[in-house]
Amino acid sequence: MNGLFLPDGHVENQVLLDFSEGKLGPEEMLGVAEHLGSCEICAERLAEAFDSGKPSAPPAGFAEEVRRRLPQRETGAELFLYSARVVLAACAALFLVFSGTLRTLAGTQNSYLDITAPGFSAVEQISSRLNGFSQQILHWEVFQHAEKKK
Amino acid sequence: MRINVRQFECAIVQYQSLIFTICLTMTKNYFDAEDLAQETFLSAYRNWNRFDGENPKAWLTAIAVNKCRDFLKSPARKSLPLPEEDAALLRDPGGLPEEQAEDRMSKEHIRGLCGRLKEPYRSVAESYFCDEKKLSELARESGQNIRTLETRLYRAKKLLKALWEEEQQ
Numbered sequence: 001m002n003g004l005f006l007p008d009g010h011v012e013n014q015v016l017l018d019f020s021e022g023k024l025g026p027e028e029m030l031g032v033a034e035h036l037g038s039c040e041i042c043a044e045r046l047a048e049a050f051d052s053g054k055p056s057a058p059p060a061g062f063a064e065e066v067r068r069r070l071p072q073r074e075t076g077a078e079l080f081l082y083s084a085r086v087v088l089a090a091c092a093a094l095f096l097v098f099s100g101t102l103r104t105l106a107g108t109q110n111s112y113l114d115i116t117a118p119g120f121s122a123v124e125q126i127s128s129r130l131n132g133f134s135q136q137i138l139h140w141e142v143f144q145h146a147e148k149k150k
Numbered sequence: 151m152r153i154n155v156r157q158f159e160c161a162i163v164q165y166q167s168l169i170f171t172i173c174l175t176m177t178k179n180y181f182d183a184e185d186l187a188q189e190t191f192l193s194a195y196r197n198w199n200r201f202d203g204e205n206p207k208a209w210l211t212a213i214a215v216n217k218c219r220d221f222l223k224s225p226a227r228k229s230l231p232l233p234e235e236d237a238a239l240l241r242d243p244g245g246l247p248e249e250q251a252e253d254r255m256s257k258e259h260i261r262g263l264c265g266r267l268k269e270p271y272r273s274v275a276e277s278y279f280c281d282e283k284k285l286s287e288l289a290r291e292s293g294q295n296i297r298t299l300e301t302r303l304y305r306a307k308k309l310l311k312a313l314w315e316e317e318q319q
Binding site for chain 2 (some may be wrong): 019020021022026029030033034036037038039040041043044046047050051053055056057058059060061062063064065066067068069070071
């Protein structure tokens with residue numbers, strides 16, 4: 001396309017101005033666009049040509065619509081926190097089940113019979129360890145939240 | 151370069167007029183331009199890791215030009231003839247286009263095109279394109295779900311693109 005490009009391969013100044021004013025024919029515009037799409041120098045010059053003219057504003061809700069359409073990214077930290085919350089909830093549930101808290105909340109009286117109690121020491125041990133673990137996760141999350149706030 | 155969402159959102163506000171104007175100049179269709187301008191920013195967001203951080207204006211300009219060029223060369227870009235189900239959403243599906251406004255980009259002309267849509271598409275189109283309303287504001291005022299409004303706006307845009315094209319023929 002004669003007259004559109006300089007000897008160095010970049011676009012003529014007047015052509016960029018005509019482009020910004022919509023004065024190029026369809027073929028010429030597409031030919032110039034082919035170059036602009038991969039040349040940062042000419043893209044910058046085209047932007048300046050548009051800046052020197054009269055801009056058209058998009059609808060007022062444009063930016064909000066773009067923001068709404070942005071993909072929601074789940075970062076590694078968010079996934080970890082989510083997993084931590086799930087584990088915490090599971091630990092809390094196990095703790096409630098094995099610690100007798102539920103029975104206390106229900107207000108049921110313990111009936112004492114002359115029966116040798118089965119050995120629940122292993123269960124109590126697990127319950128105690130899970131309780132400690134859930135406390136650690138809780139502290140970790142509080143720490144993370146404080147760090148984020150900083 | 152790792153994306154900073156807040157910086158990117160500032161870039162949208164800073165460059166939206168430039169990008170929209172480029173798309174409008176190339177496509178000469180207000181509604182196609184709005185769509186392509188949105189696609190430009192979305193593409194920039196998705197490909198941010200390829201951006202060296204030096205010149206966002208030039209980078210966004212190049213993306214916008216490429217988007218418009220691909221759109222103009224695409225055979226699928228023609229909106230006419232409208233499918234029957236879409237034509238049914240116009241107030242006068244078989245009617246002639248209104249007398250061409252002197253300035254096709256004027257608010258009056260765009261309002262006139264929005265007026266050719268049936269409800270509920272007309273009101274959401276008029277609010278968004280003519281009354282400077284954001285969809286979130288419209289959702290608050292009308293009590294309607296924002297996803298519902300988004301779907302209606304999407305459909306309205308499709309019809310408006312076709313009406314614009316019809317006028318050009």
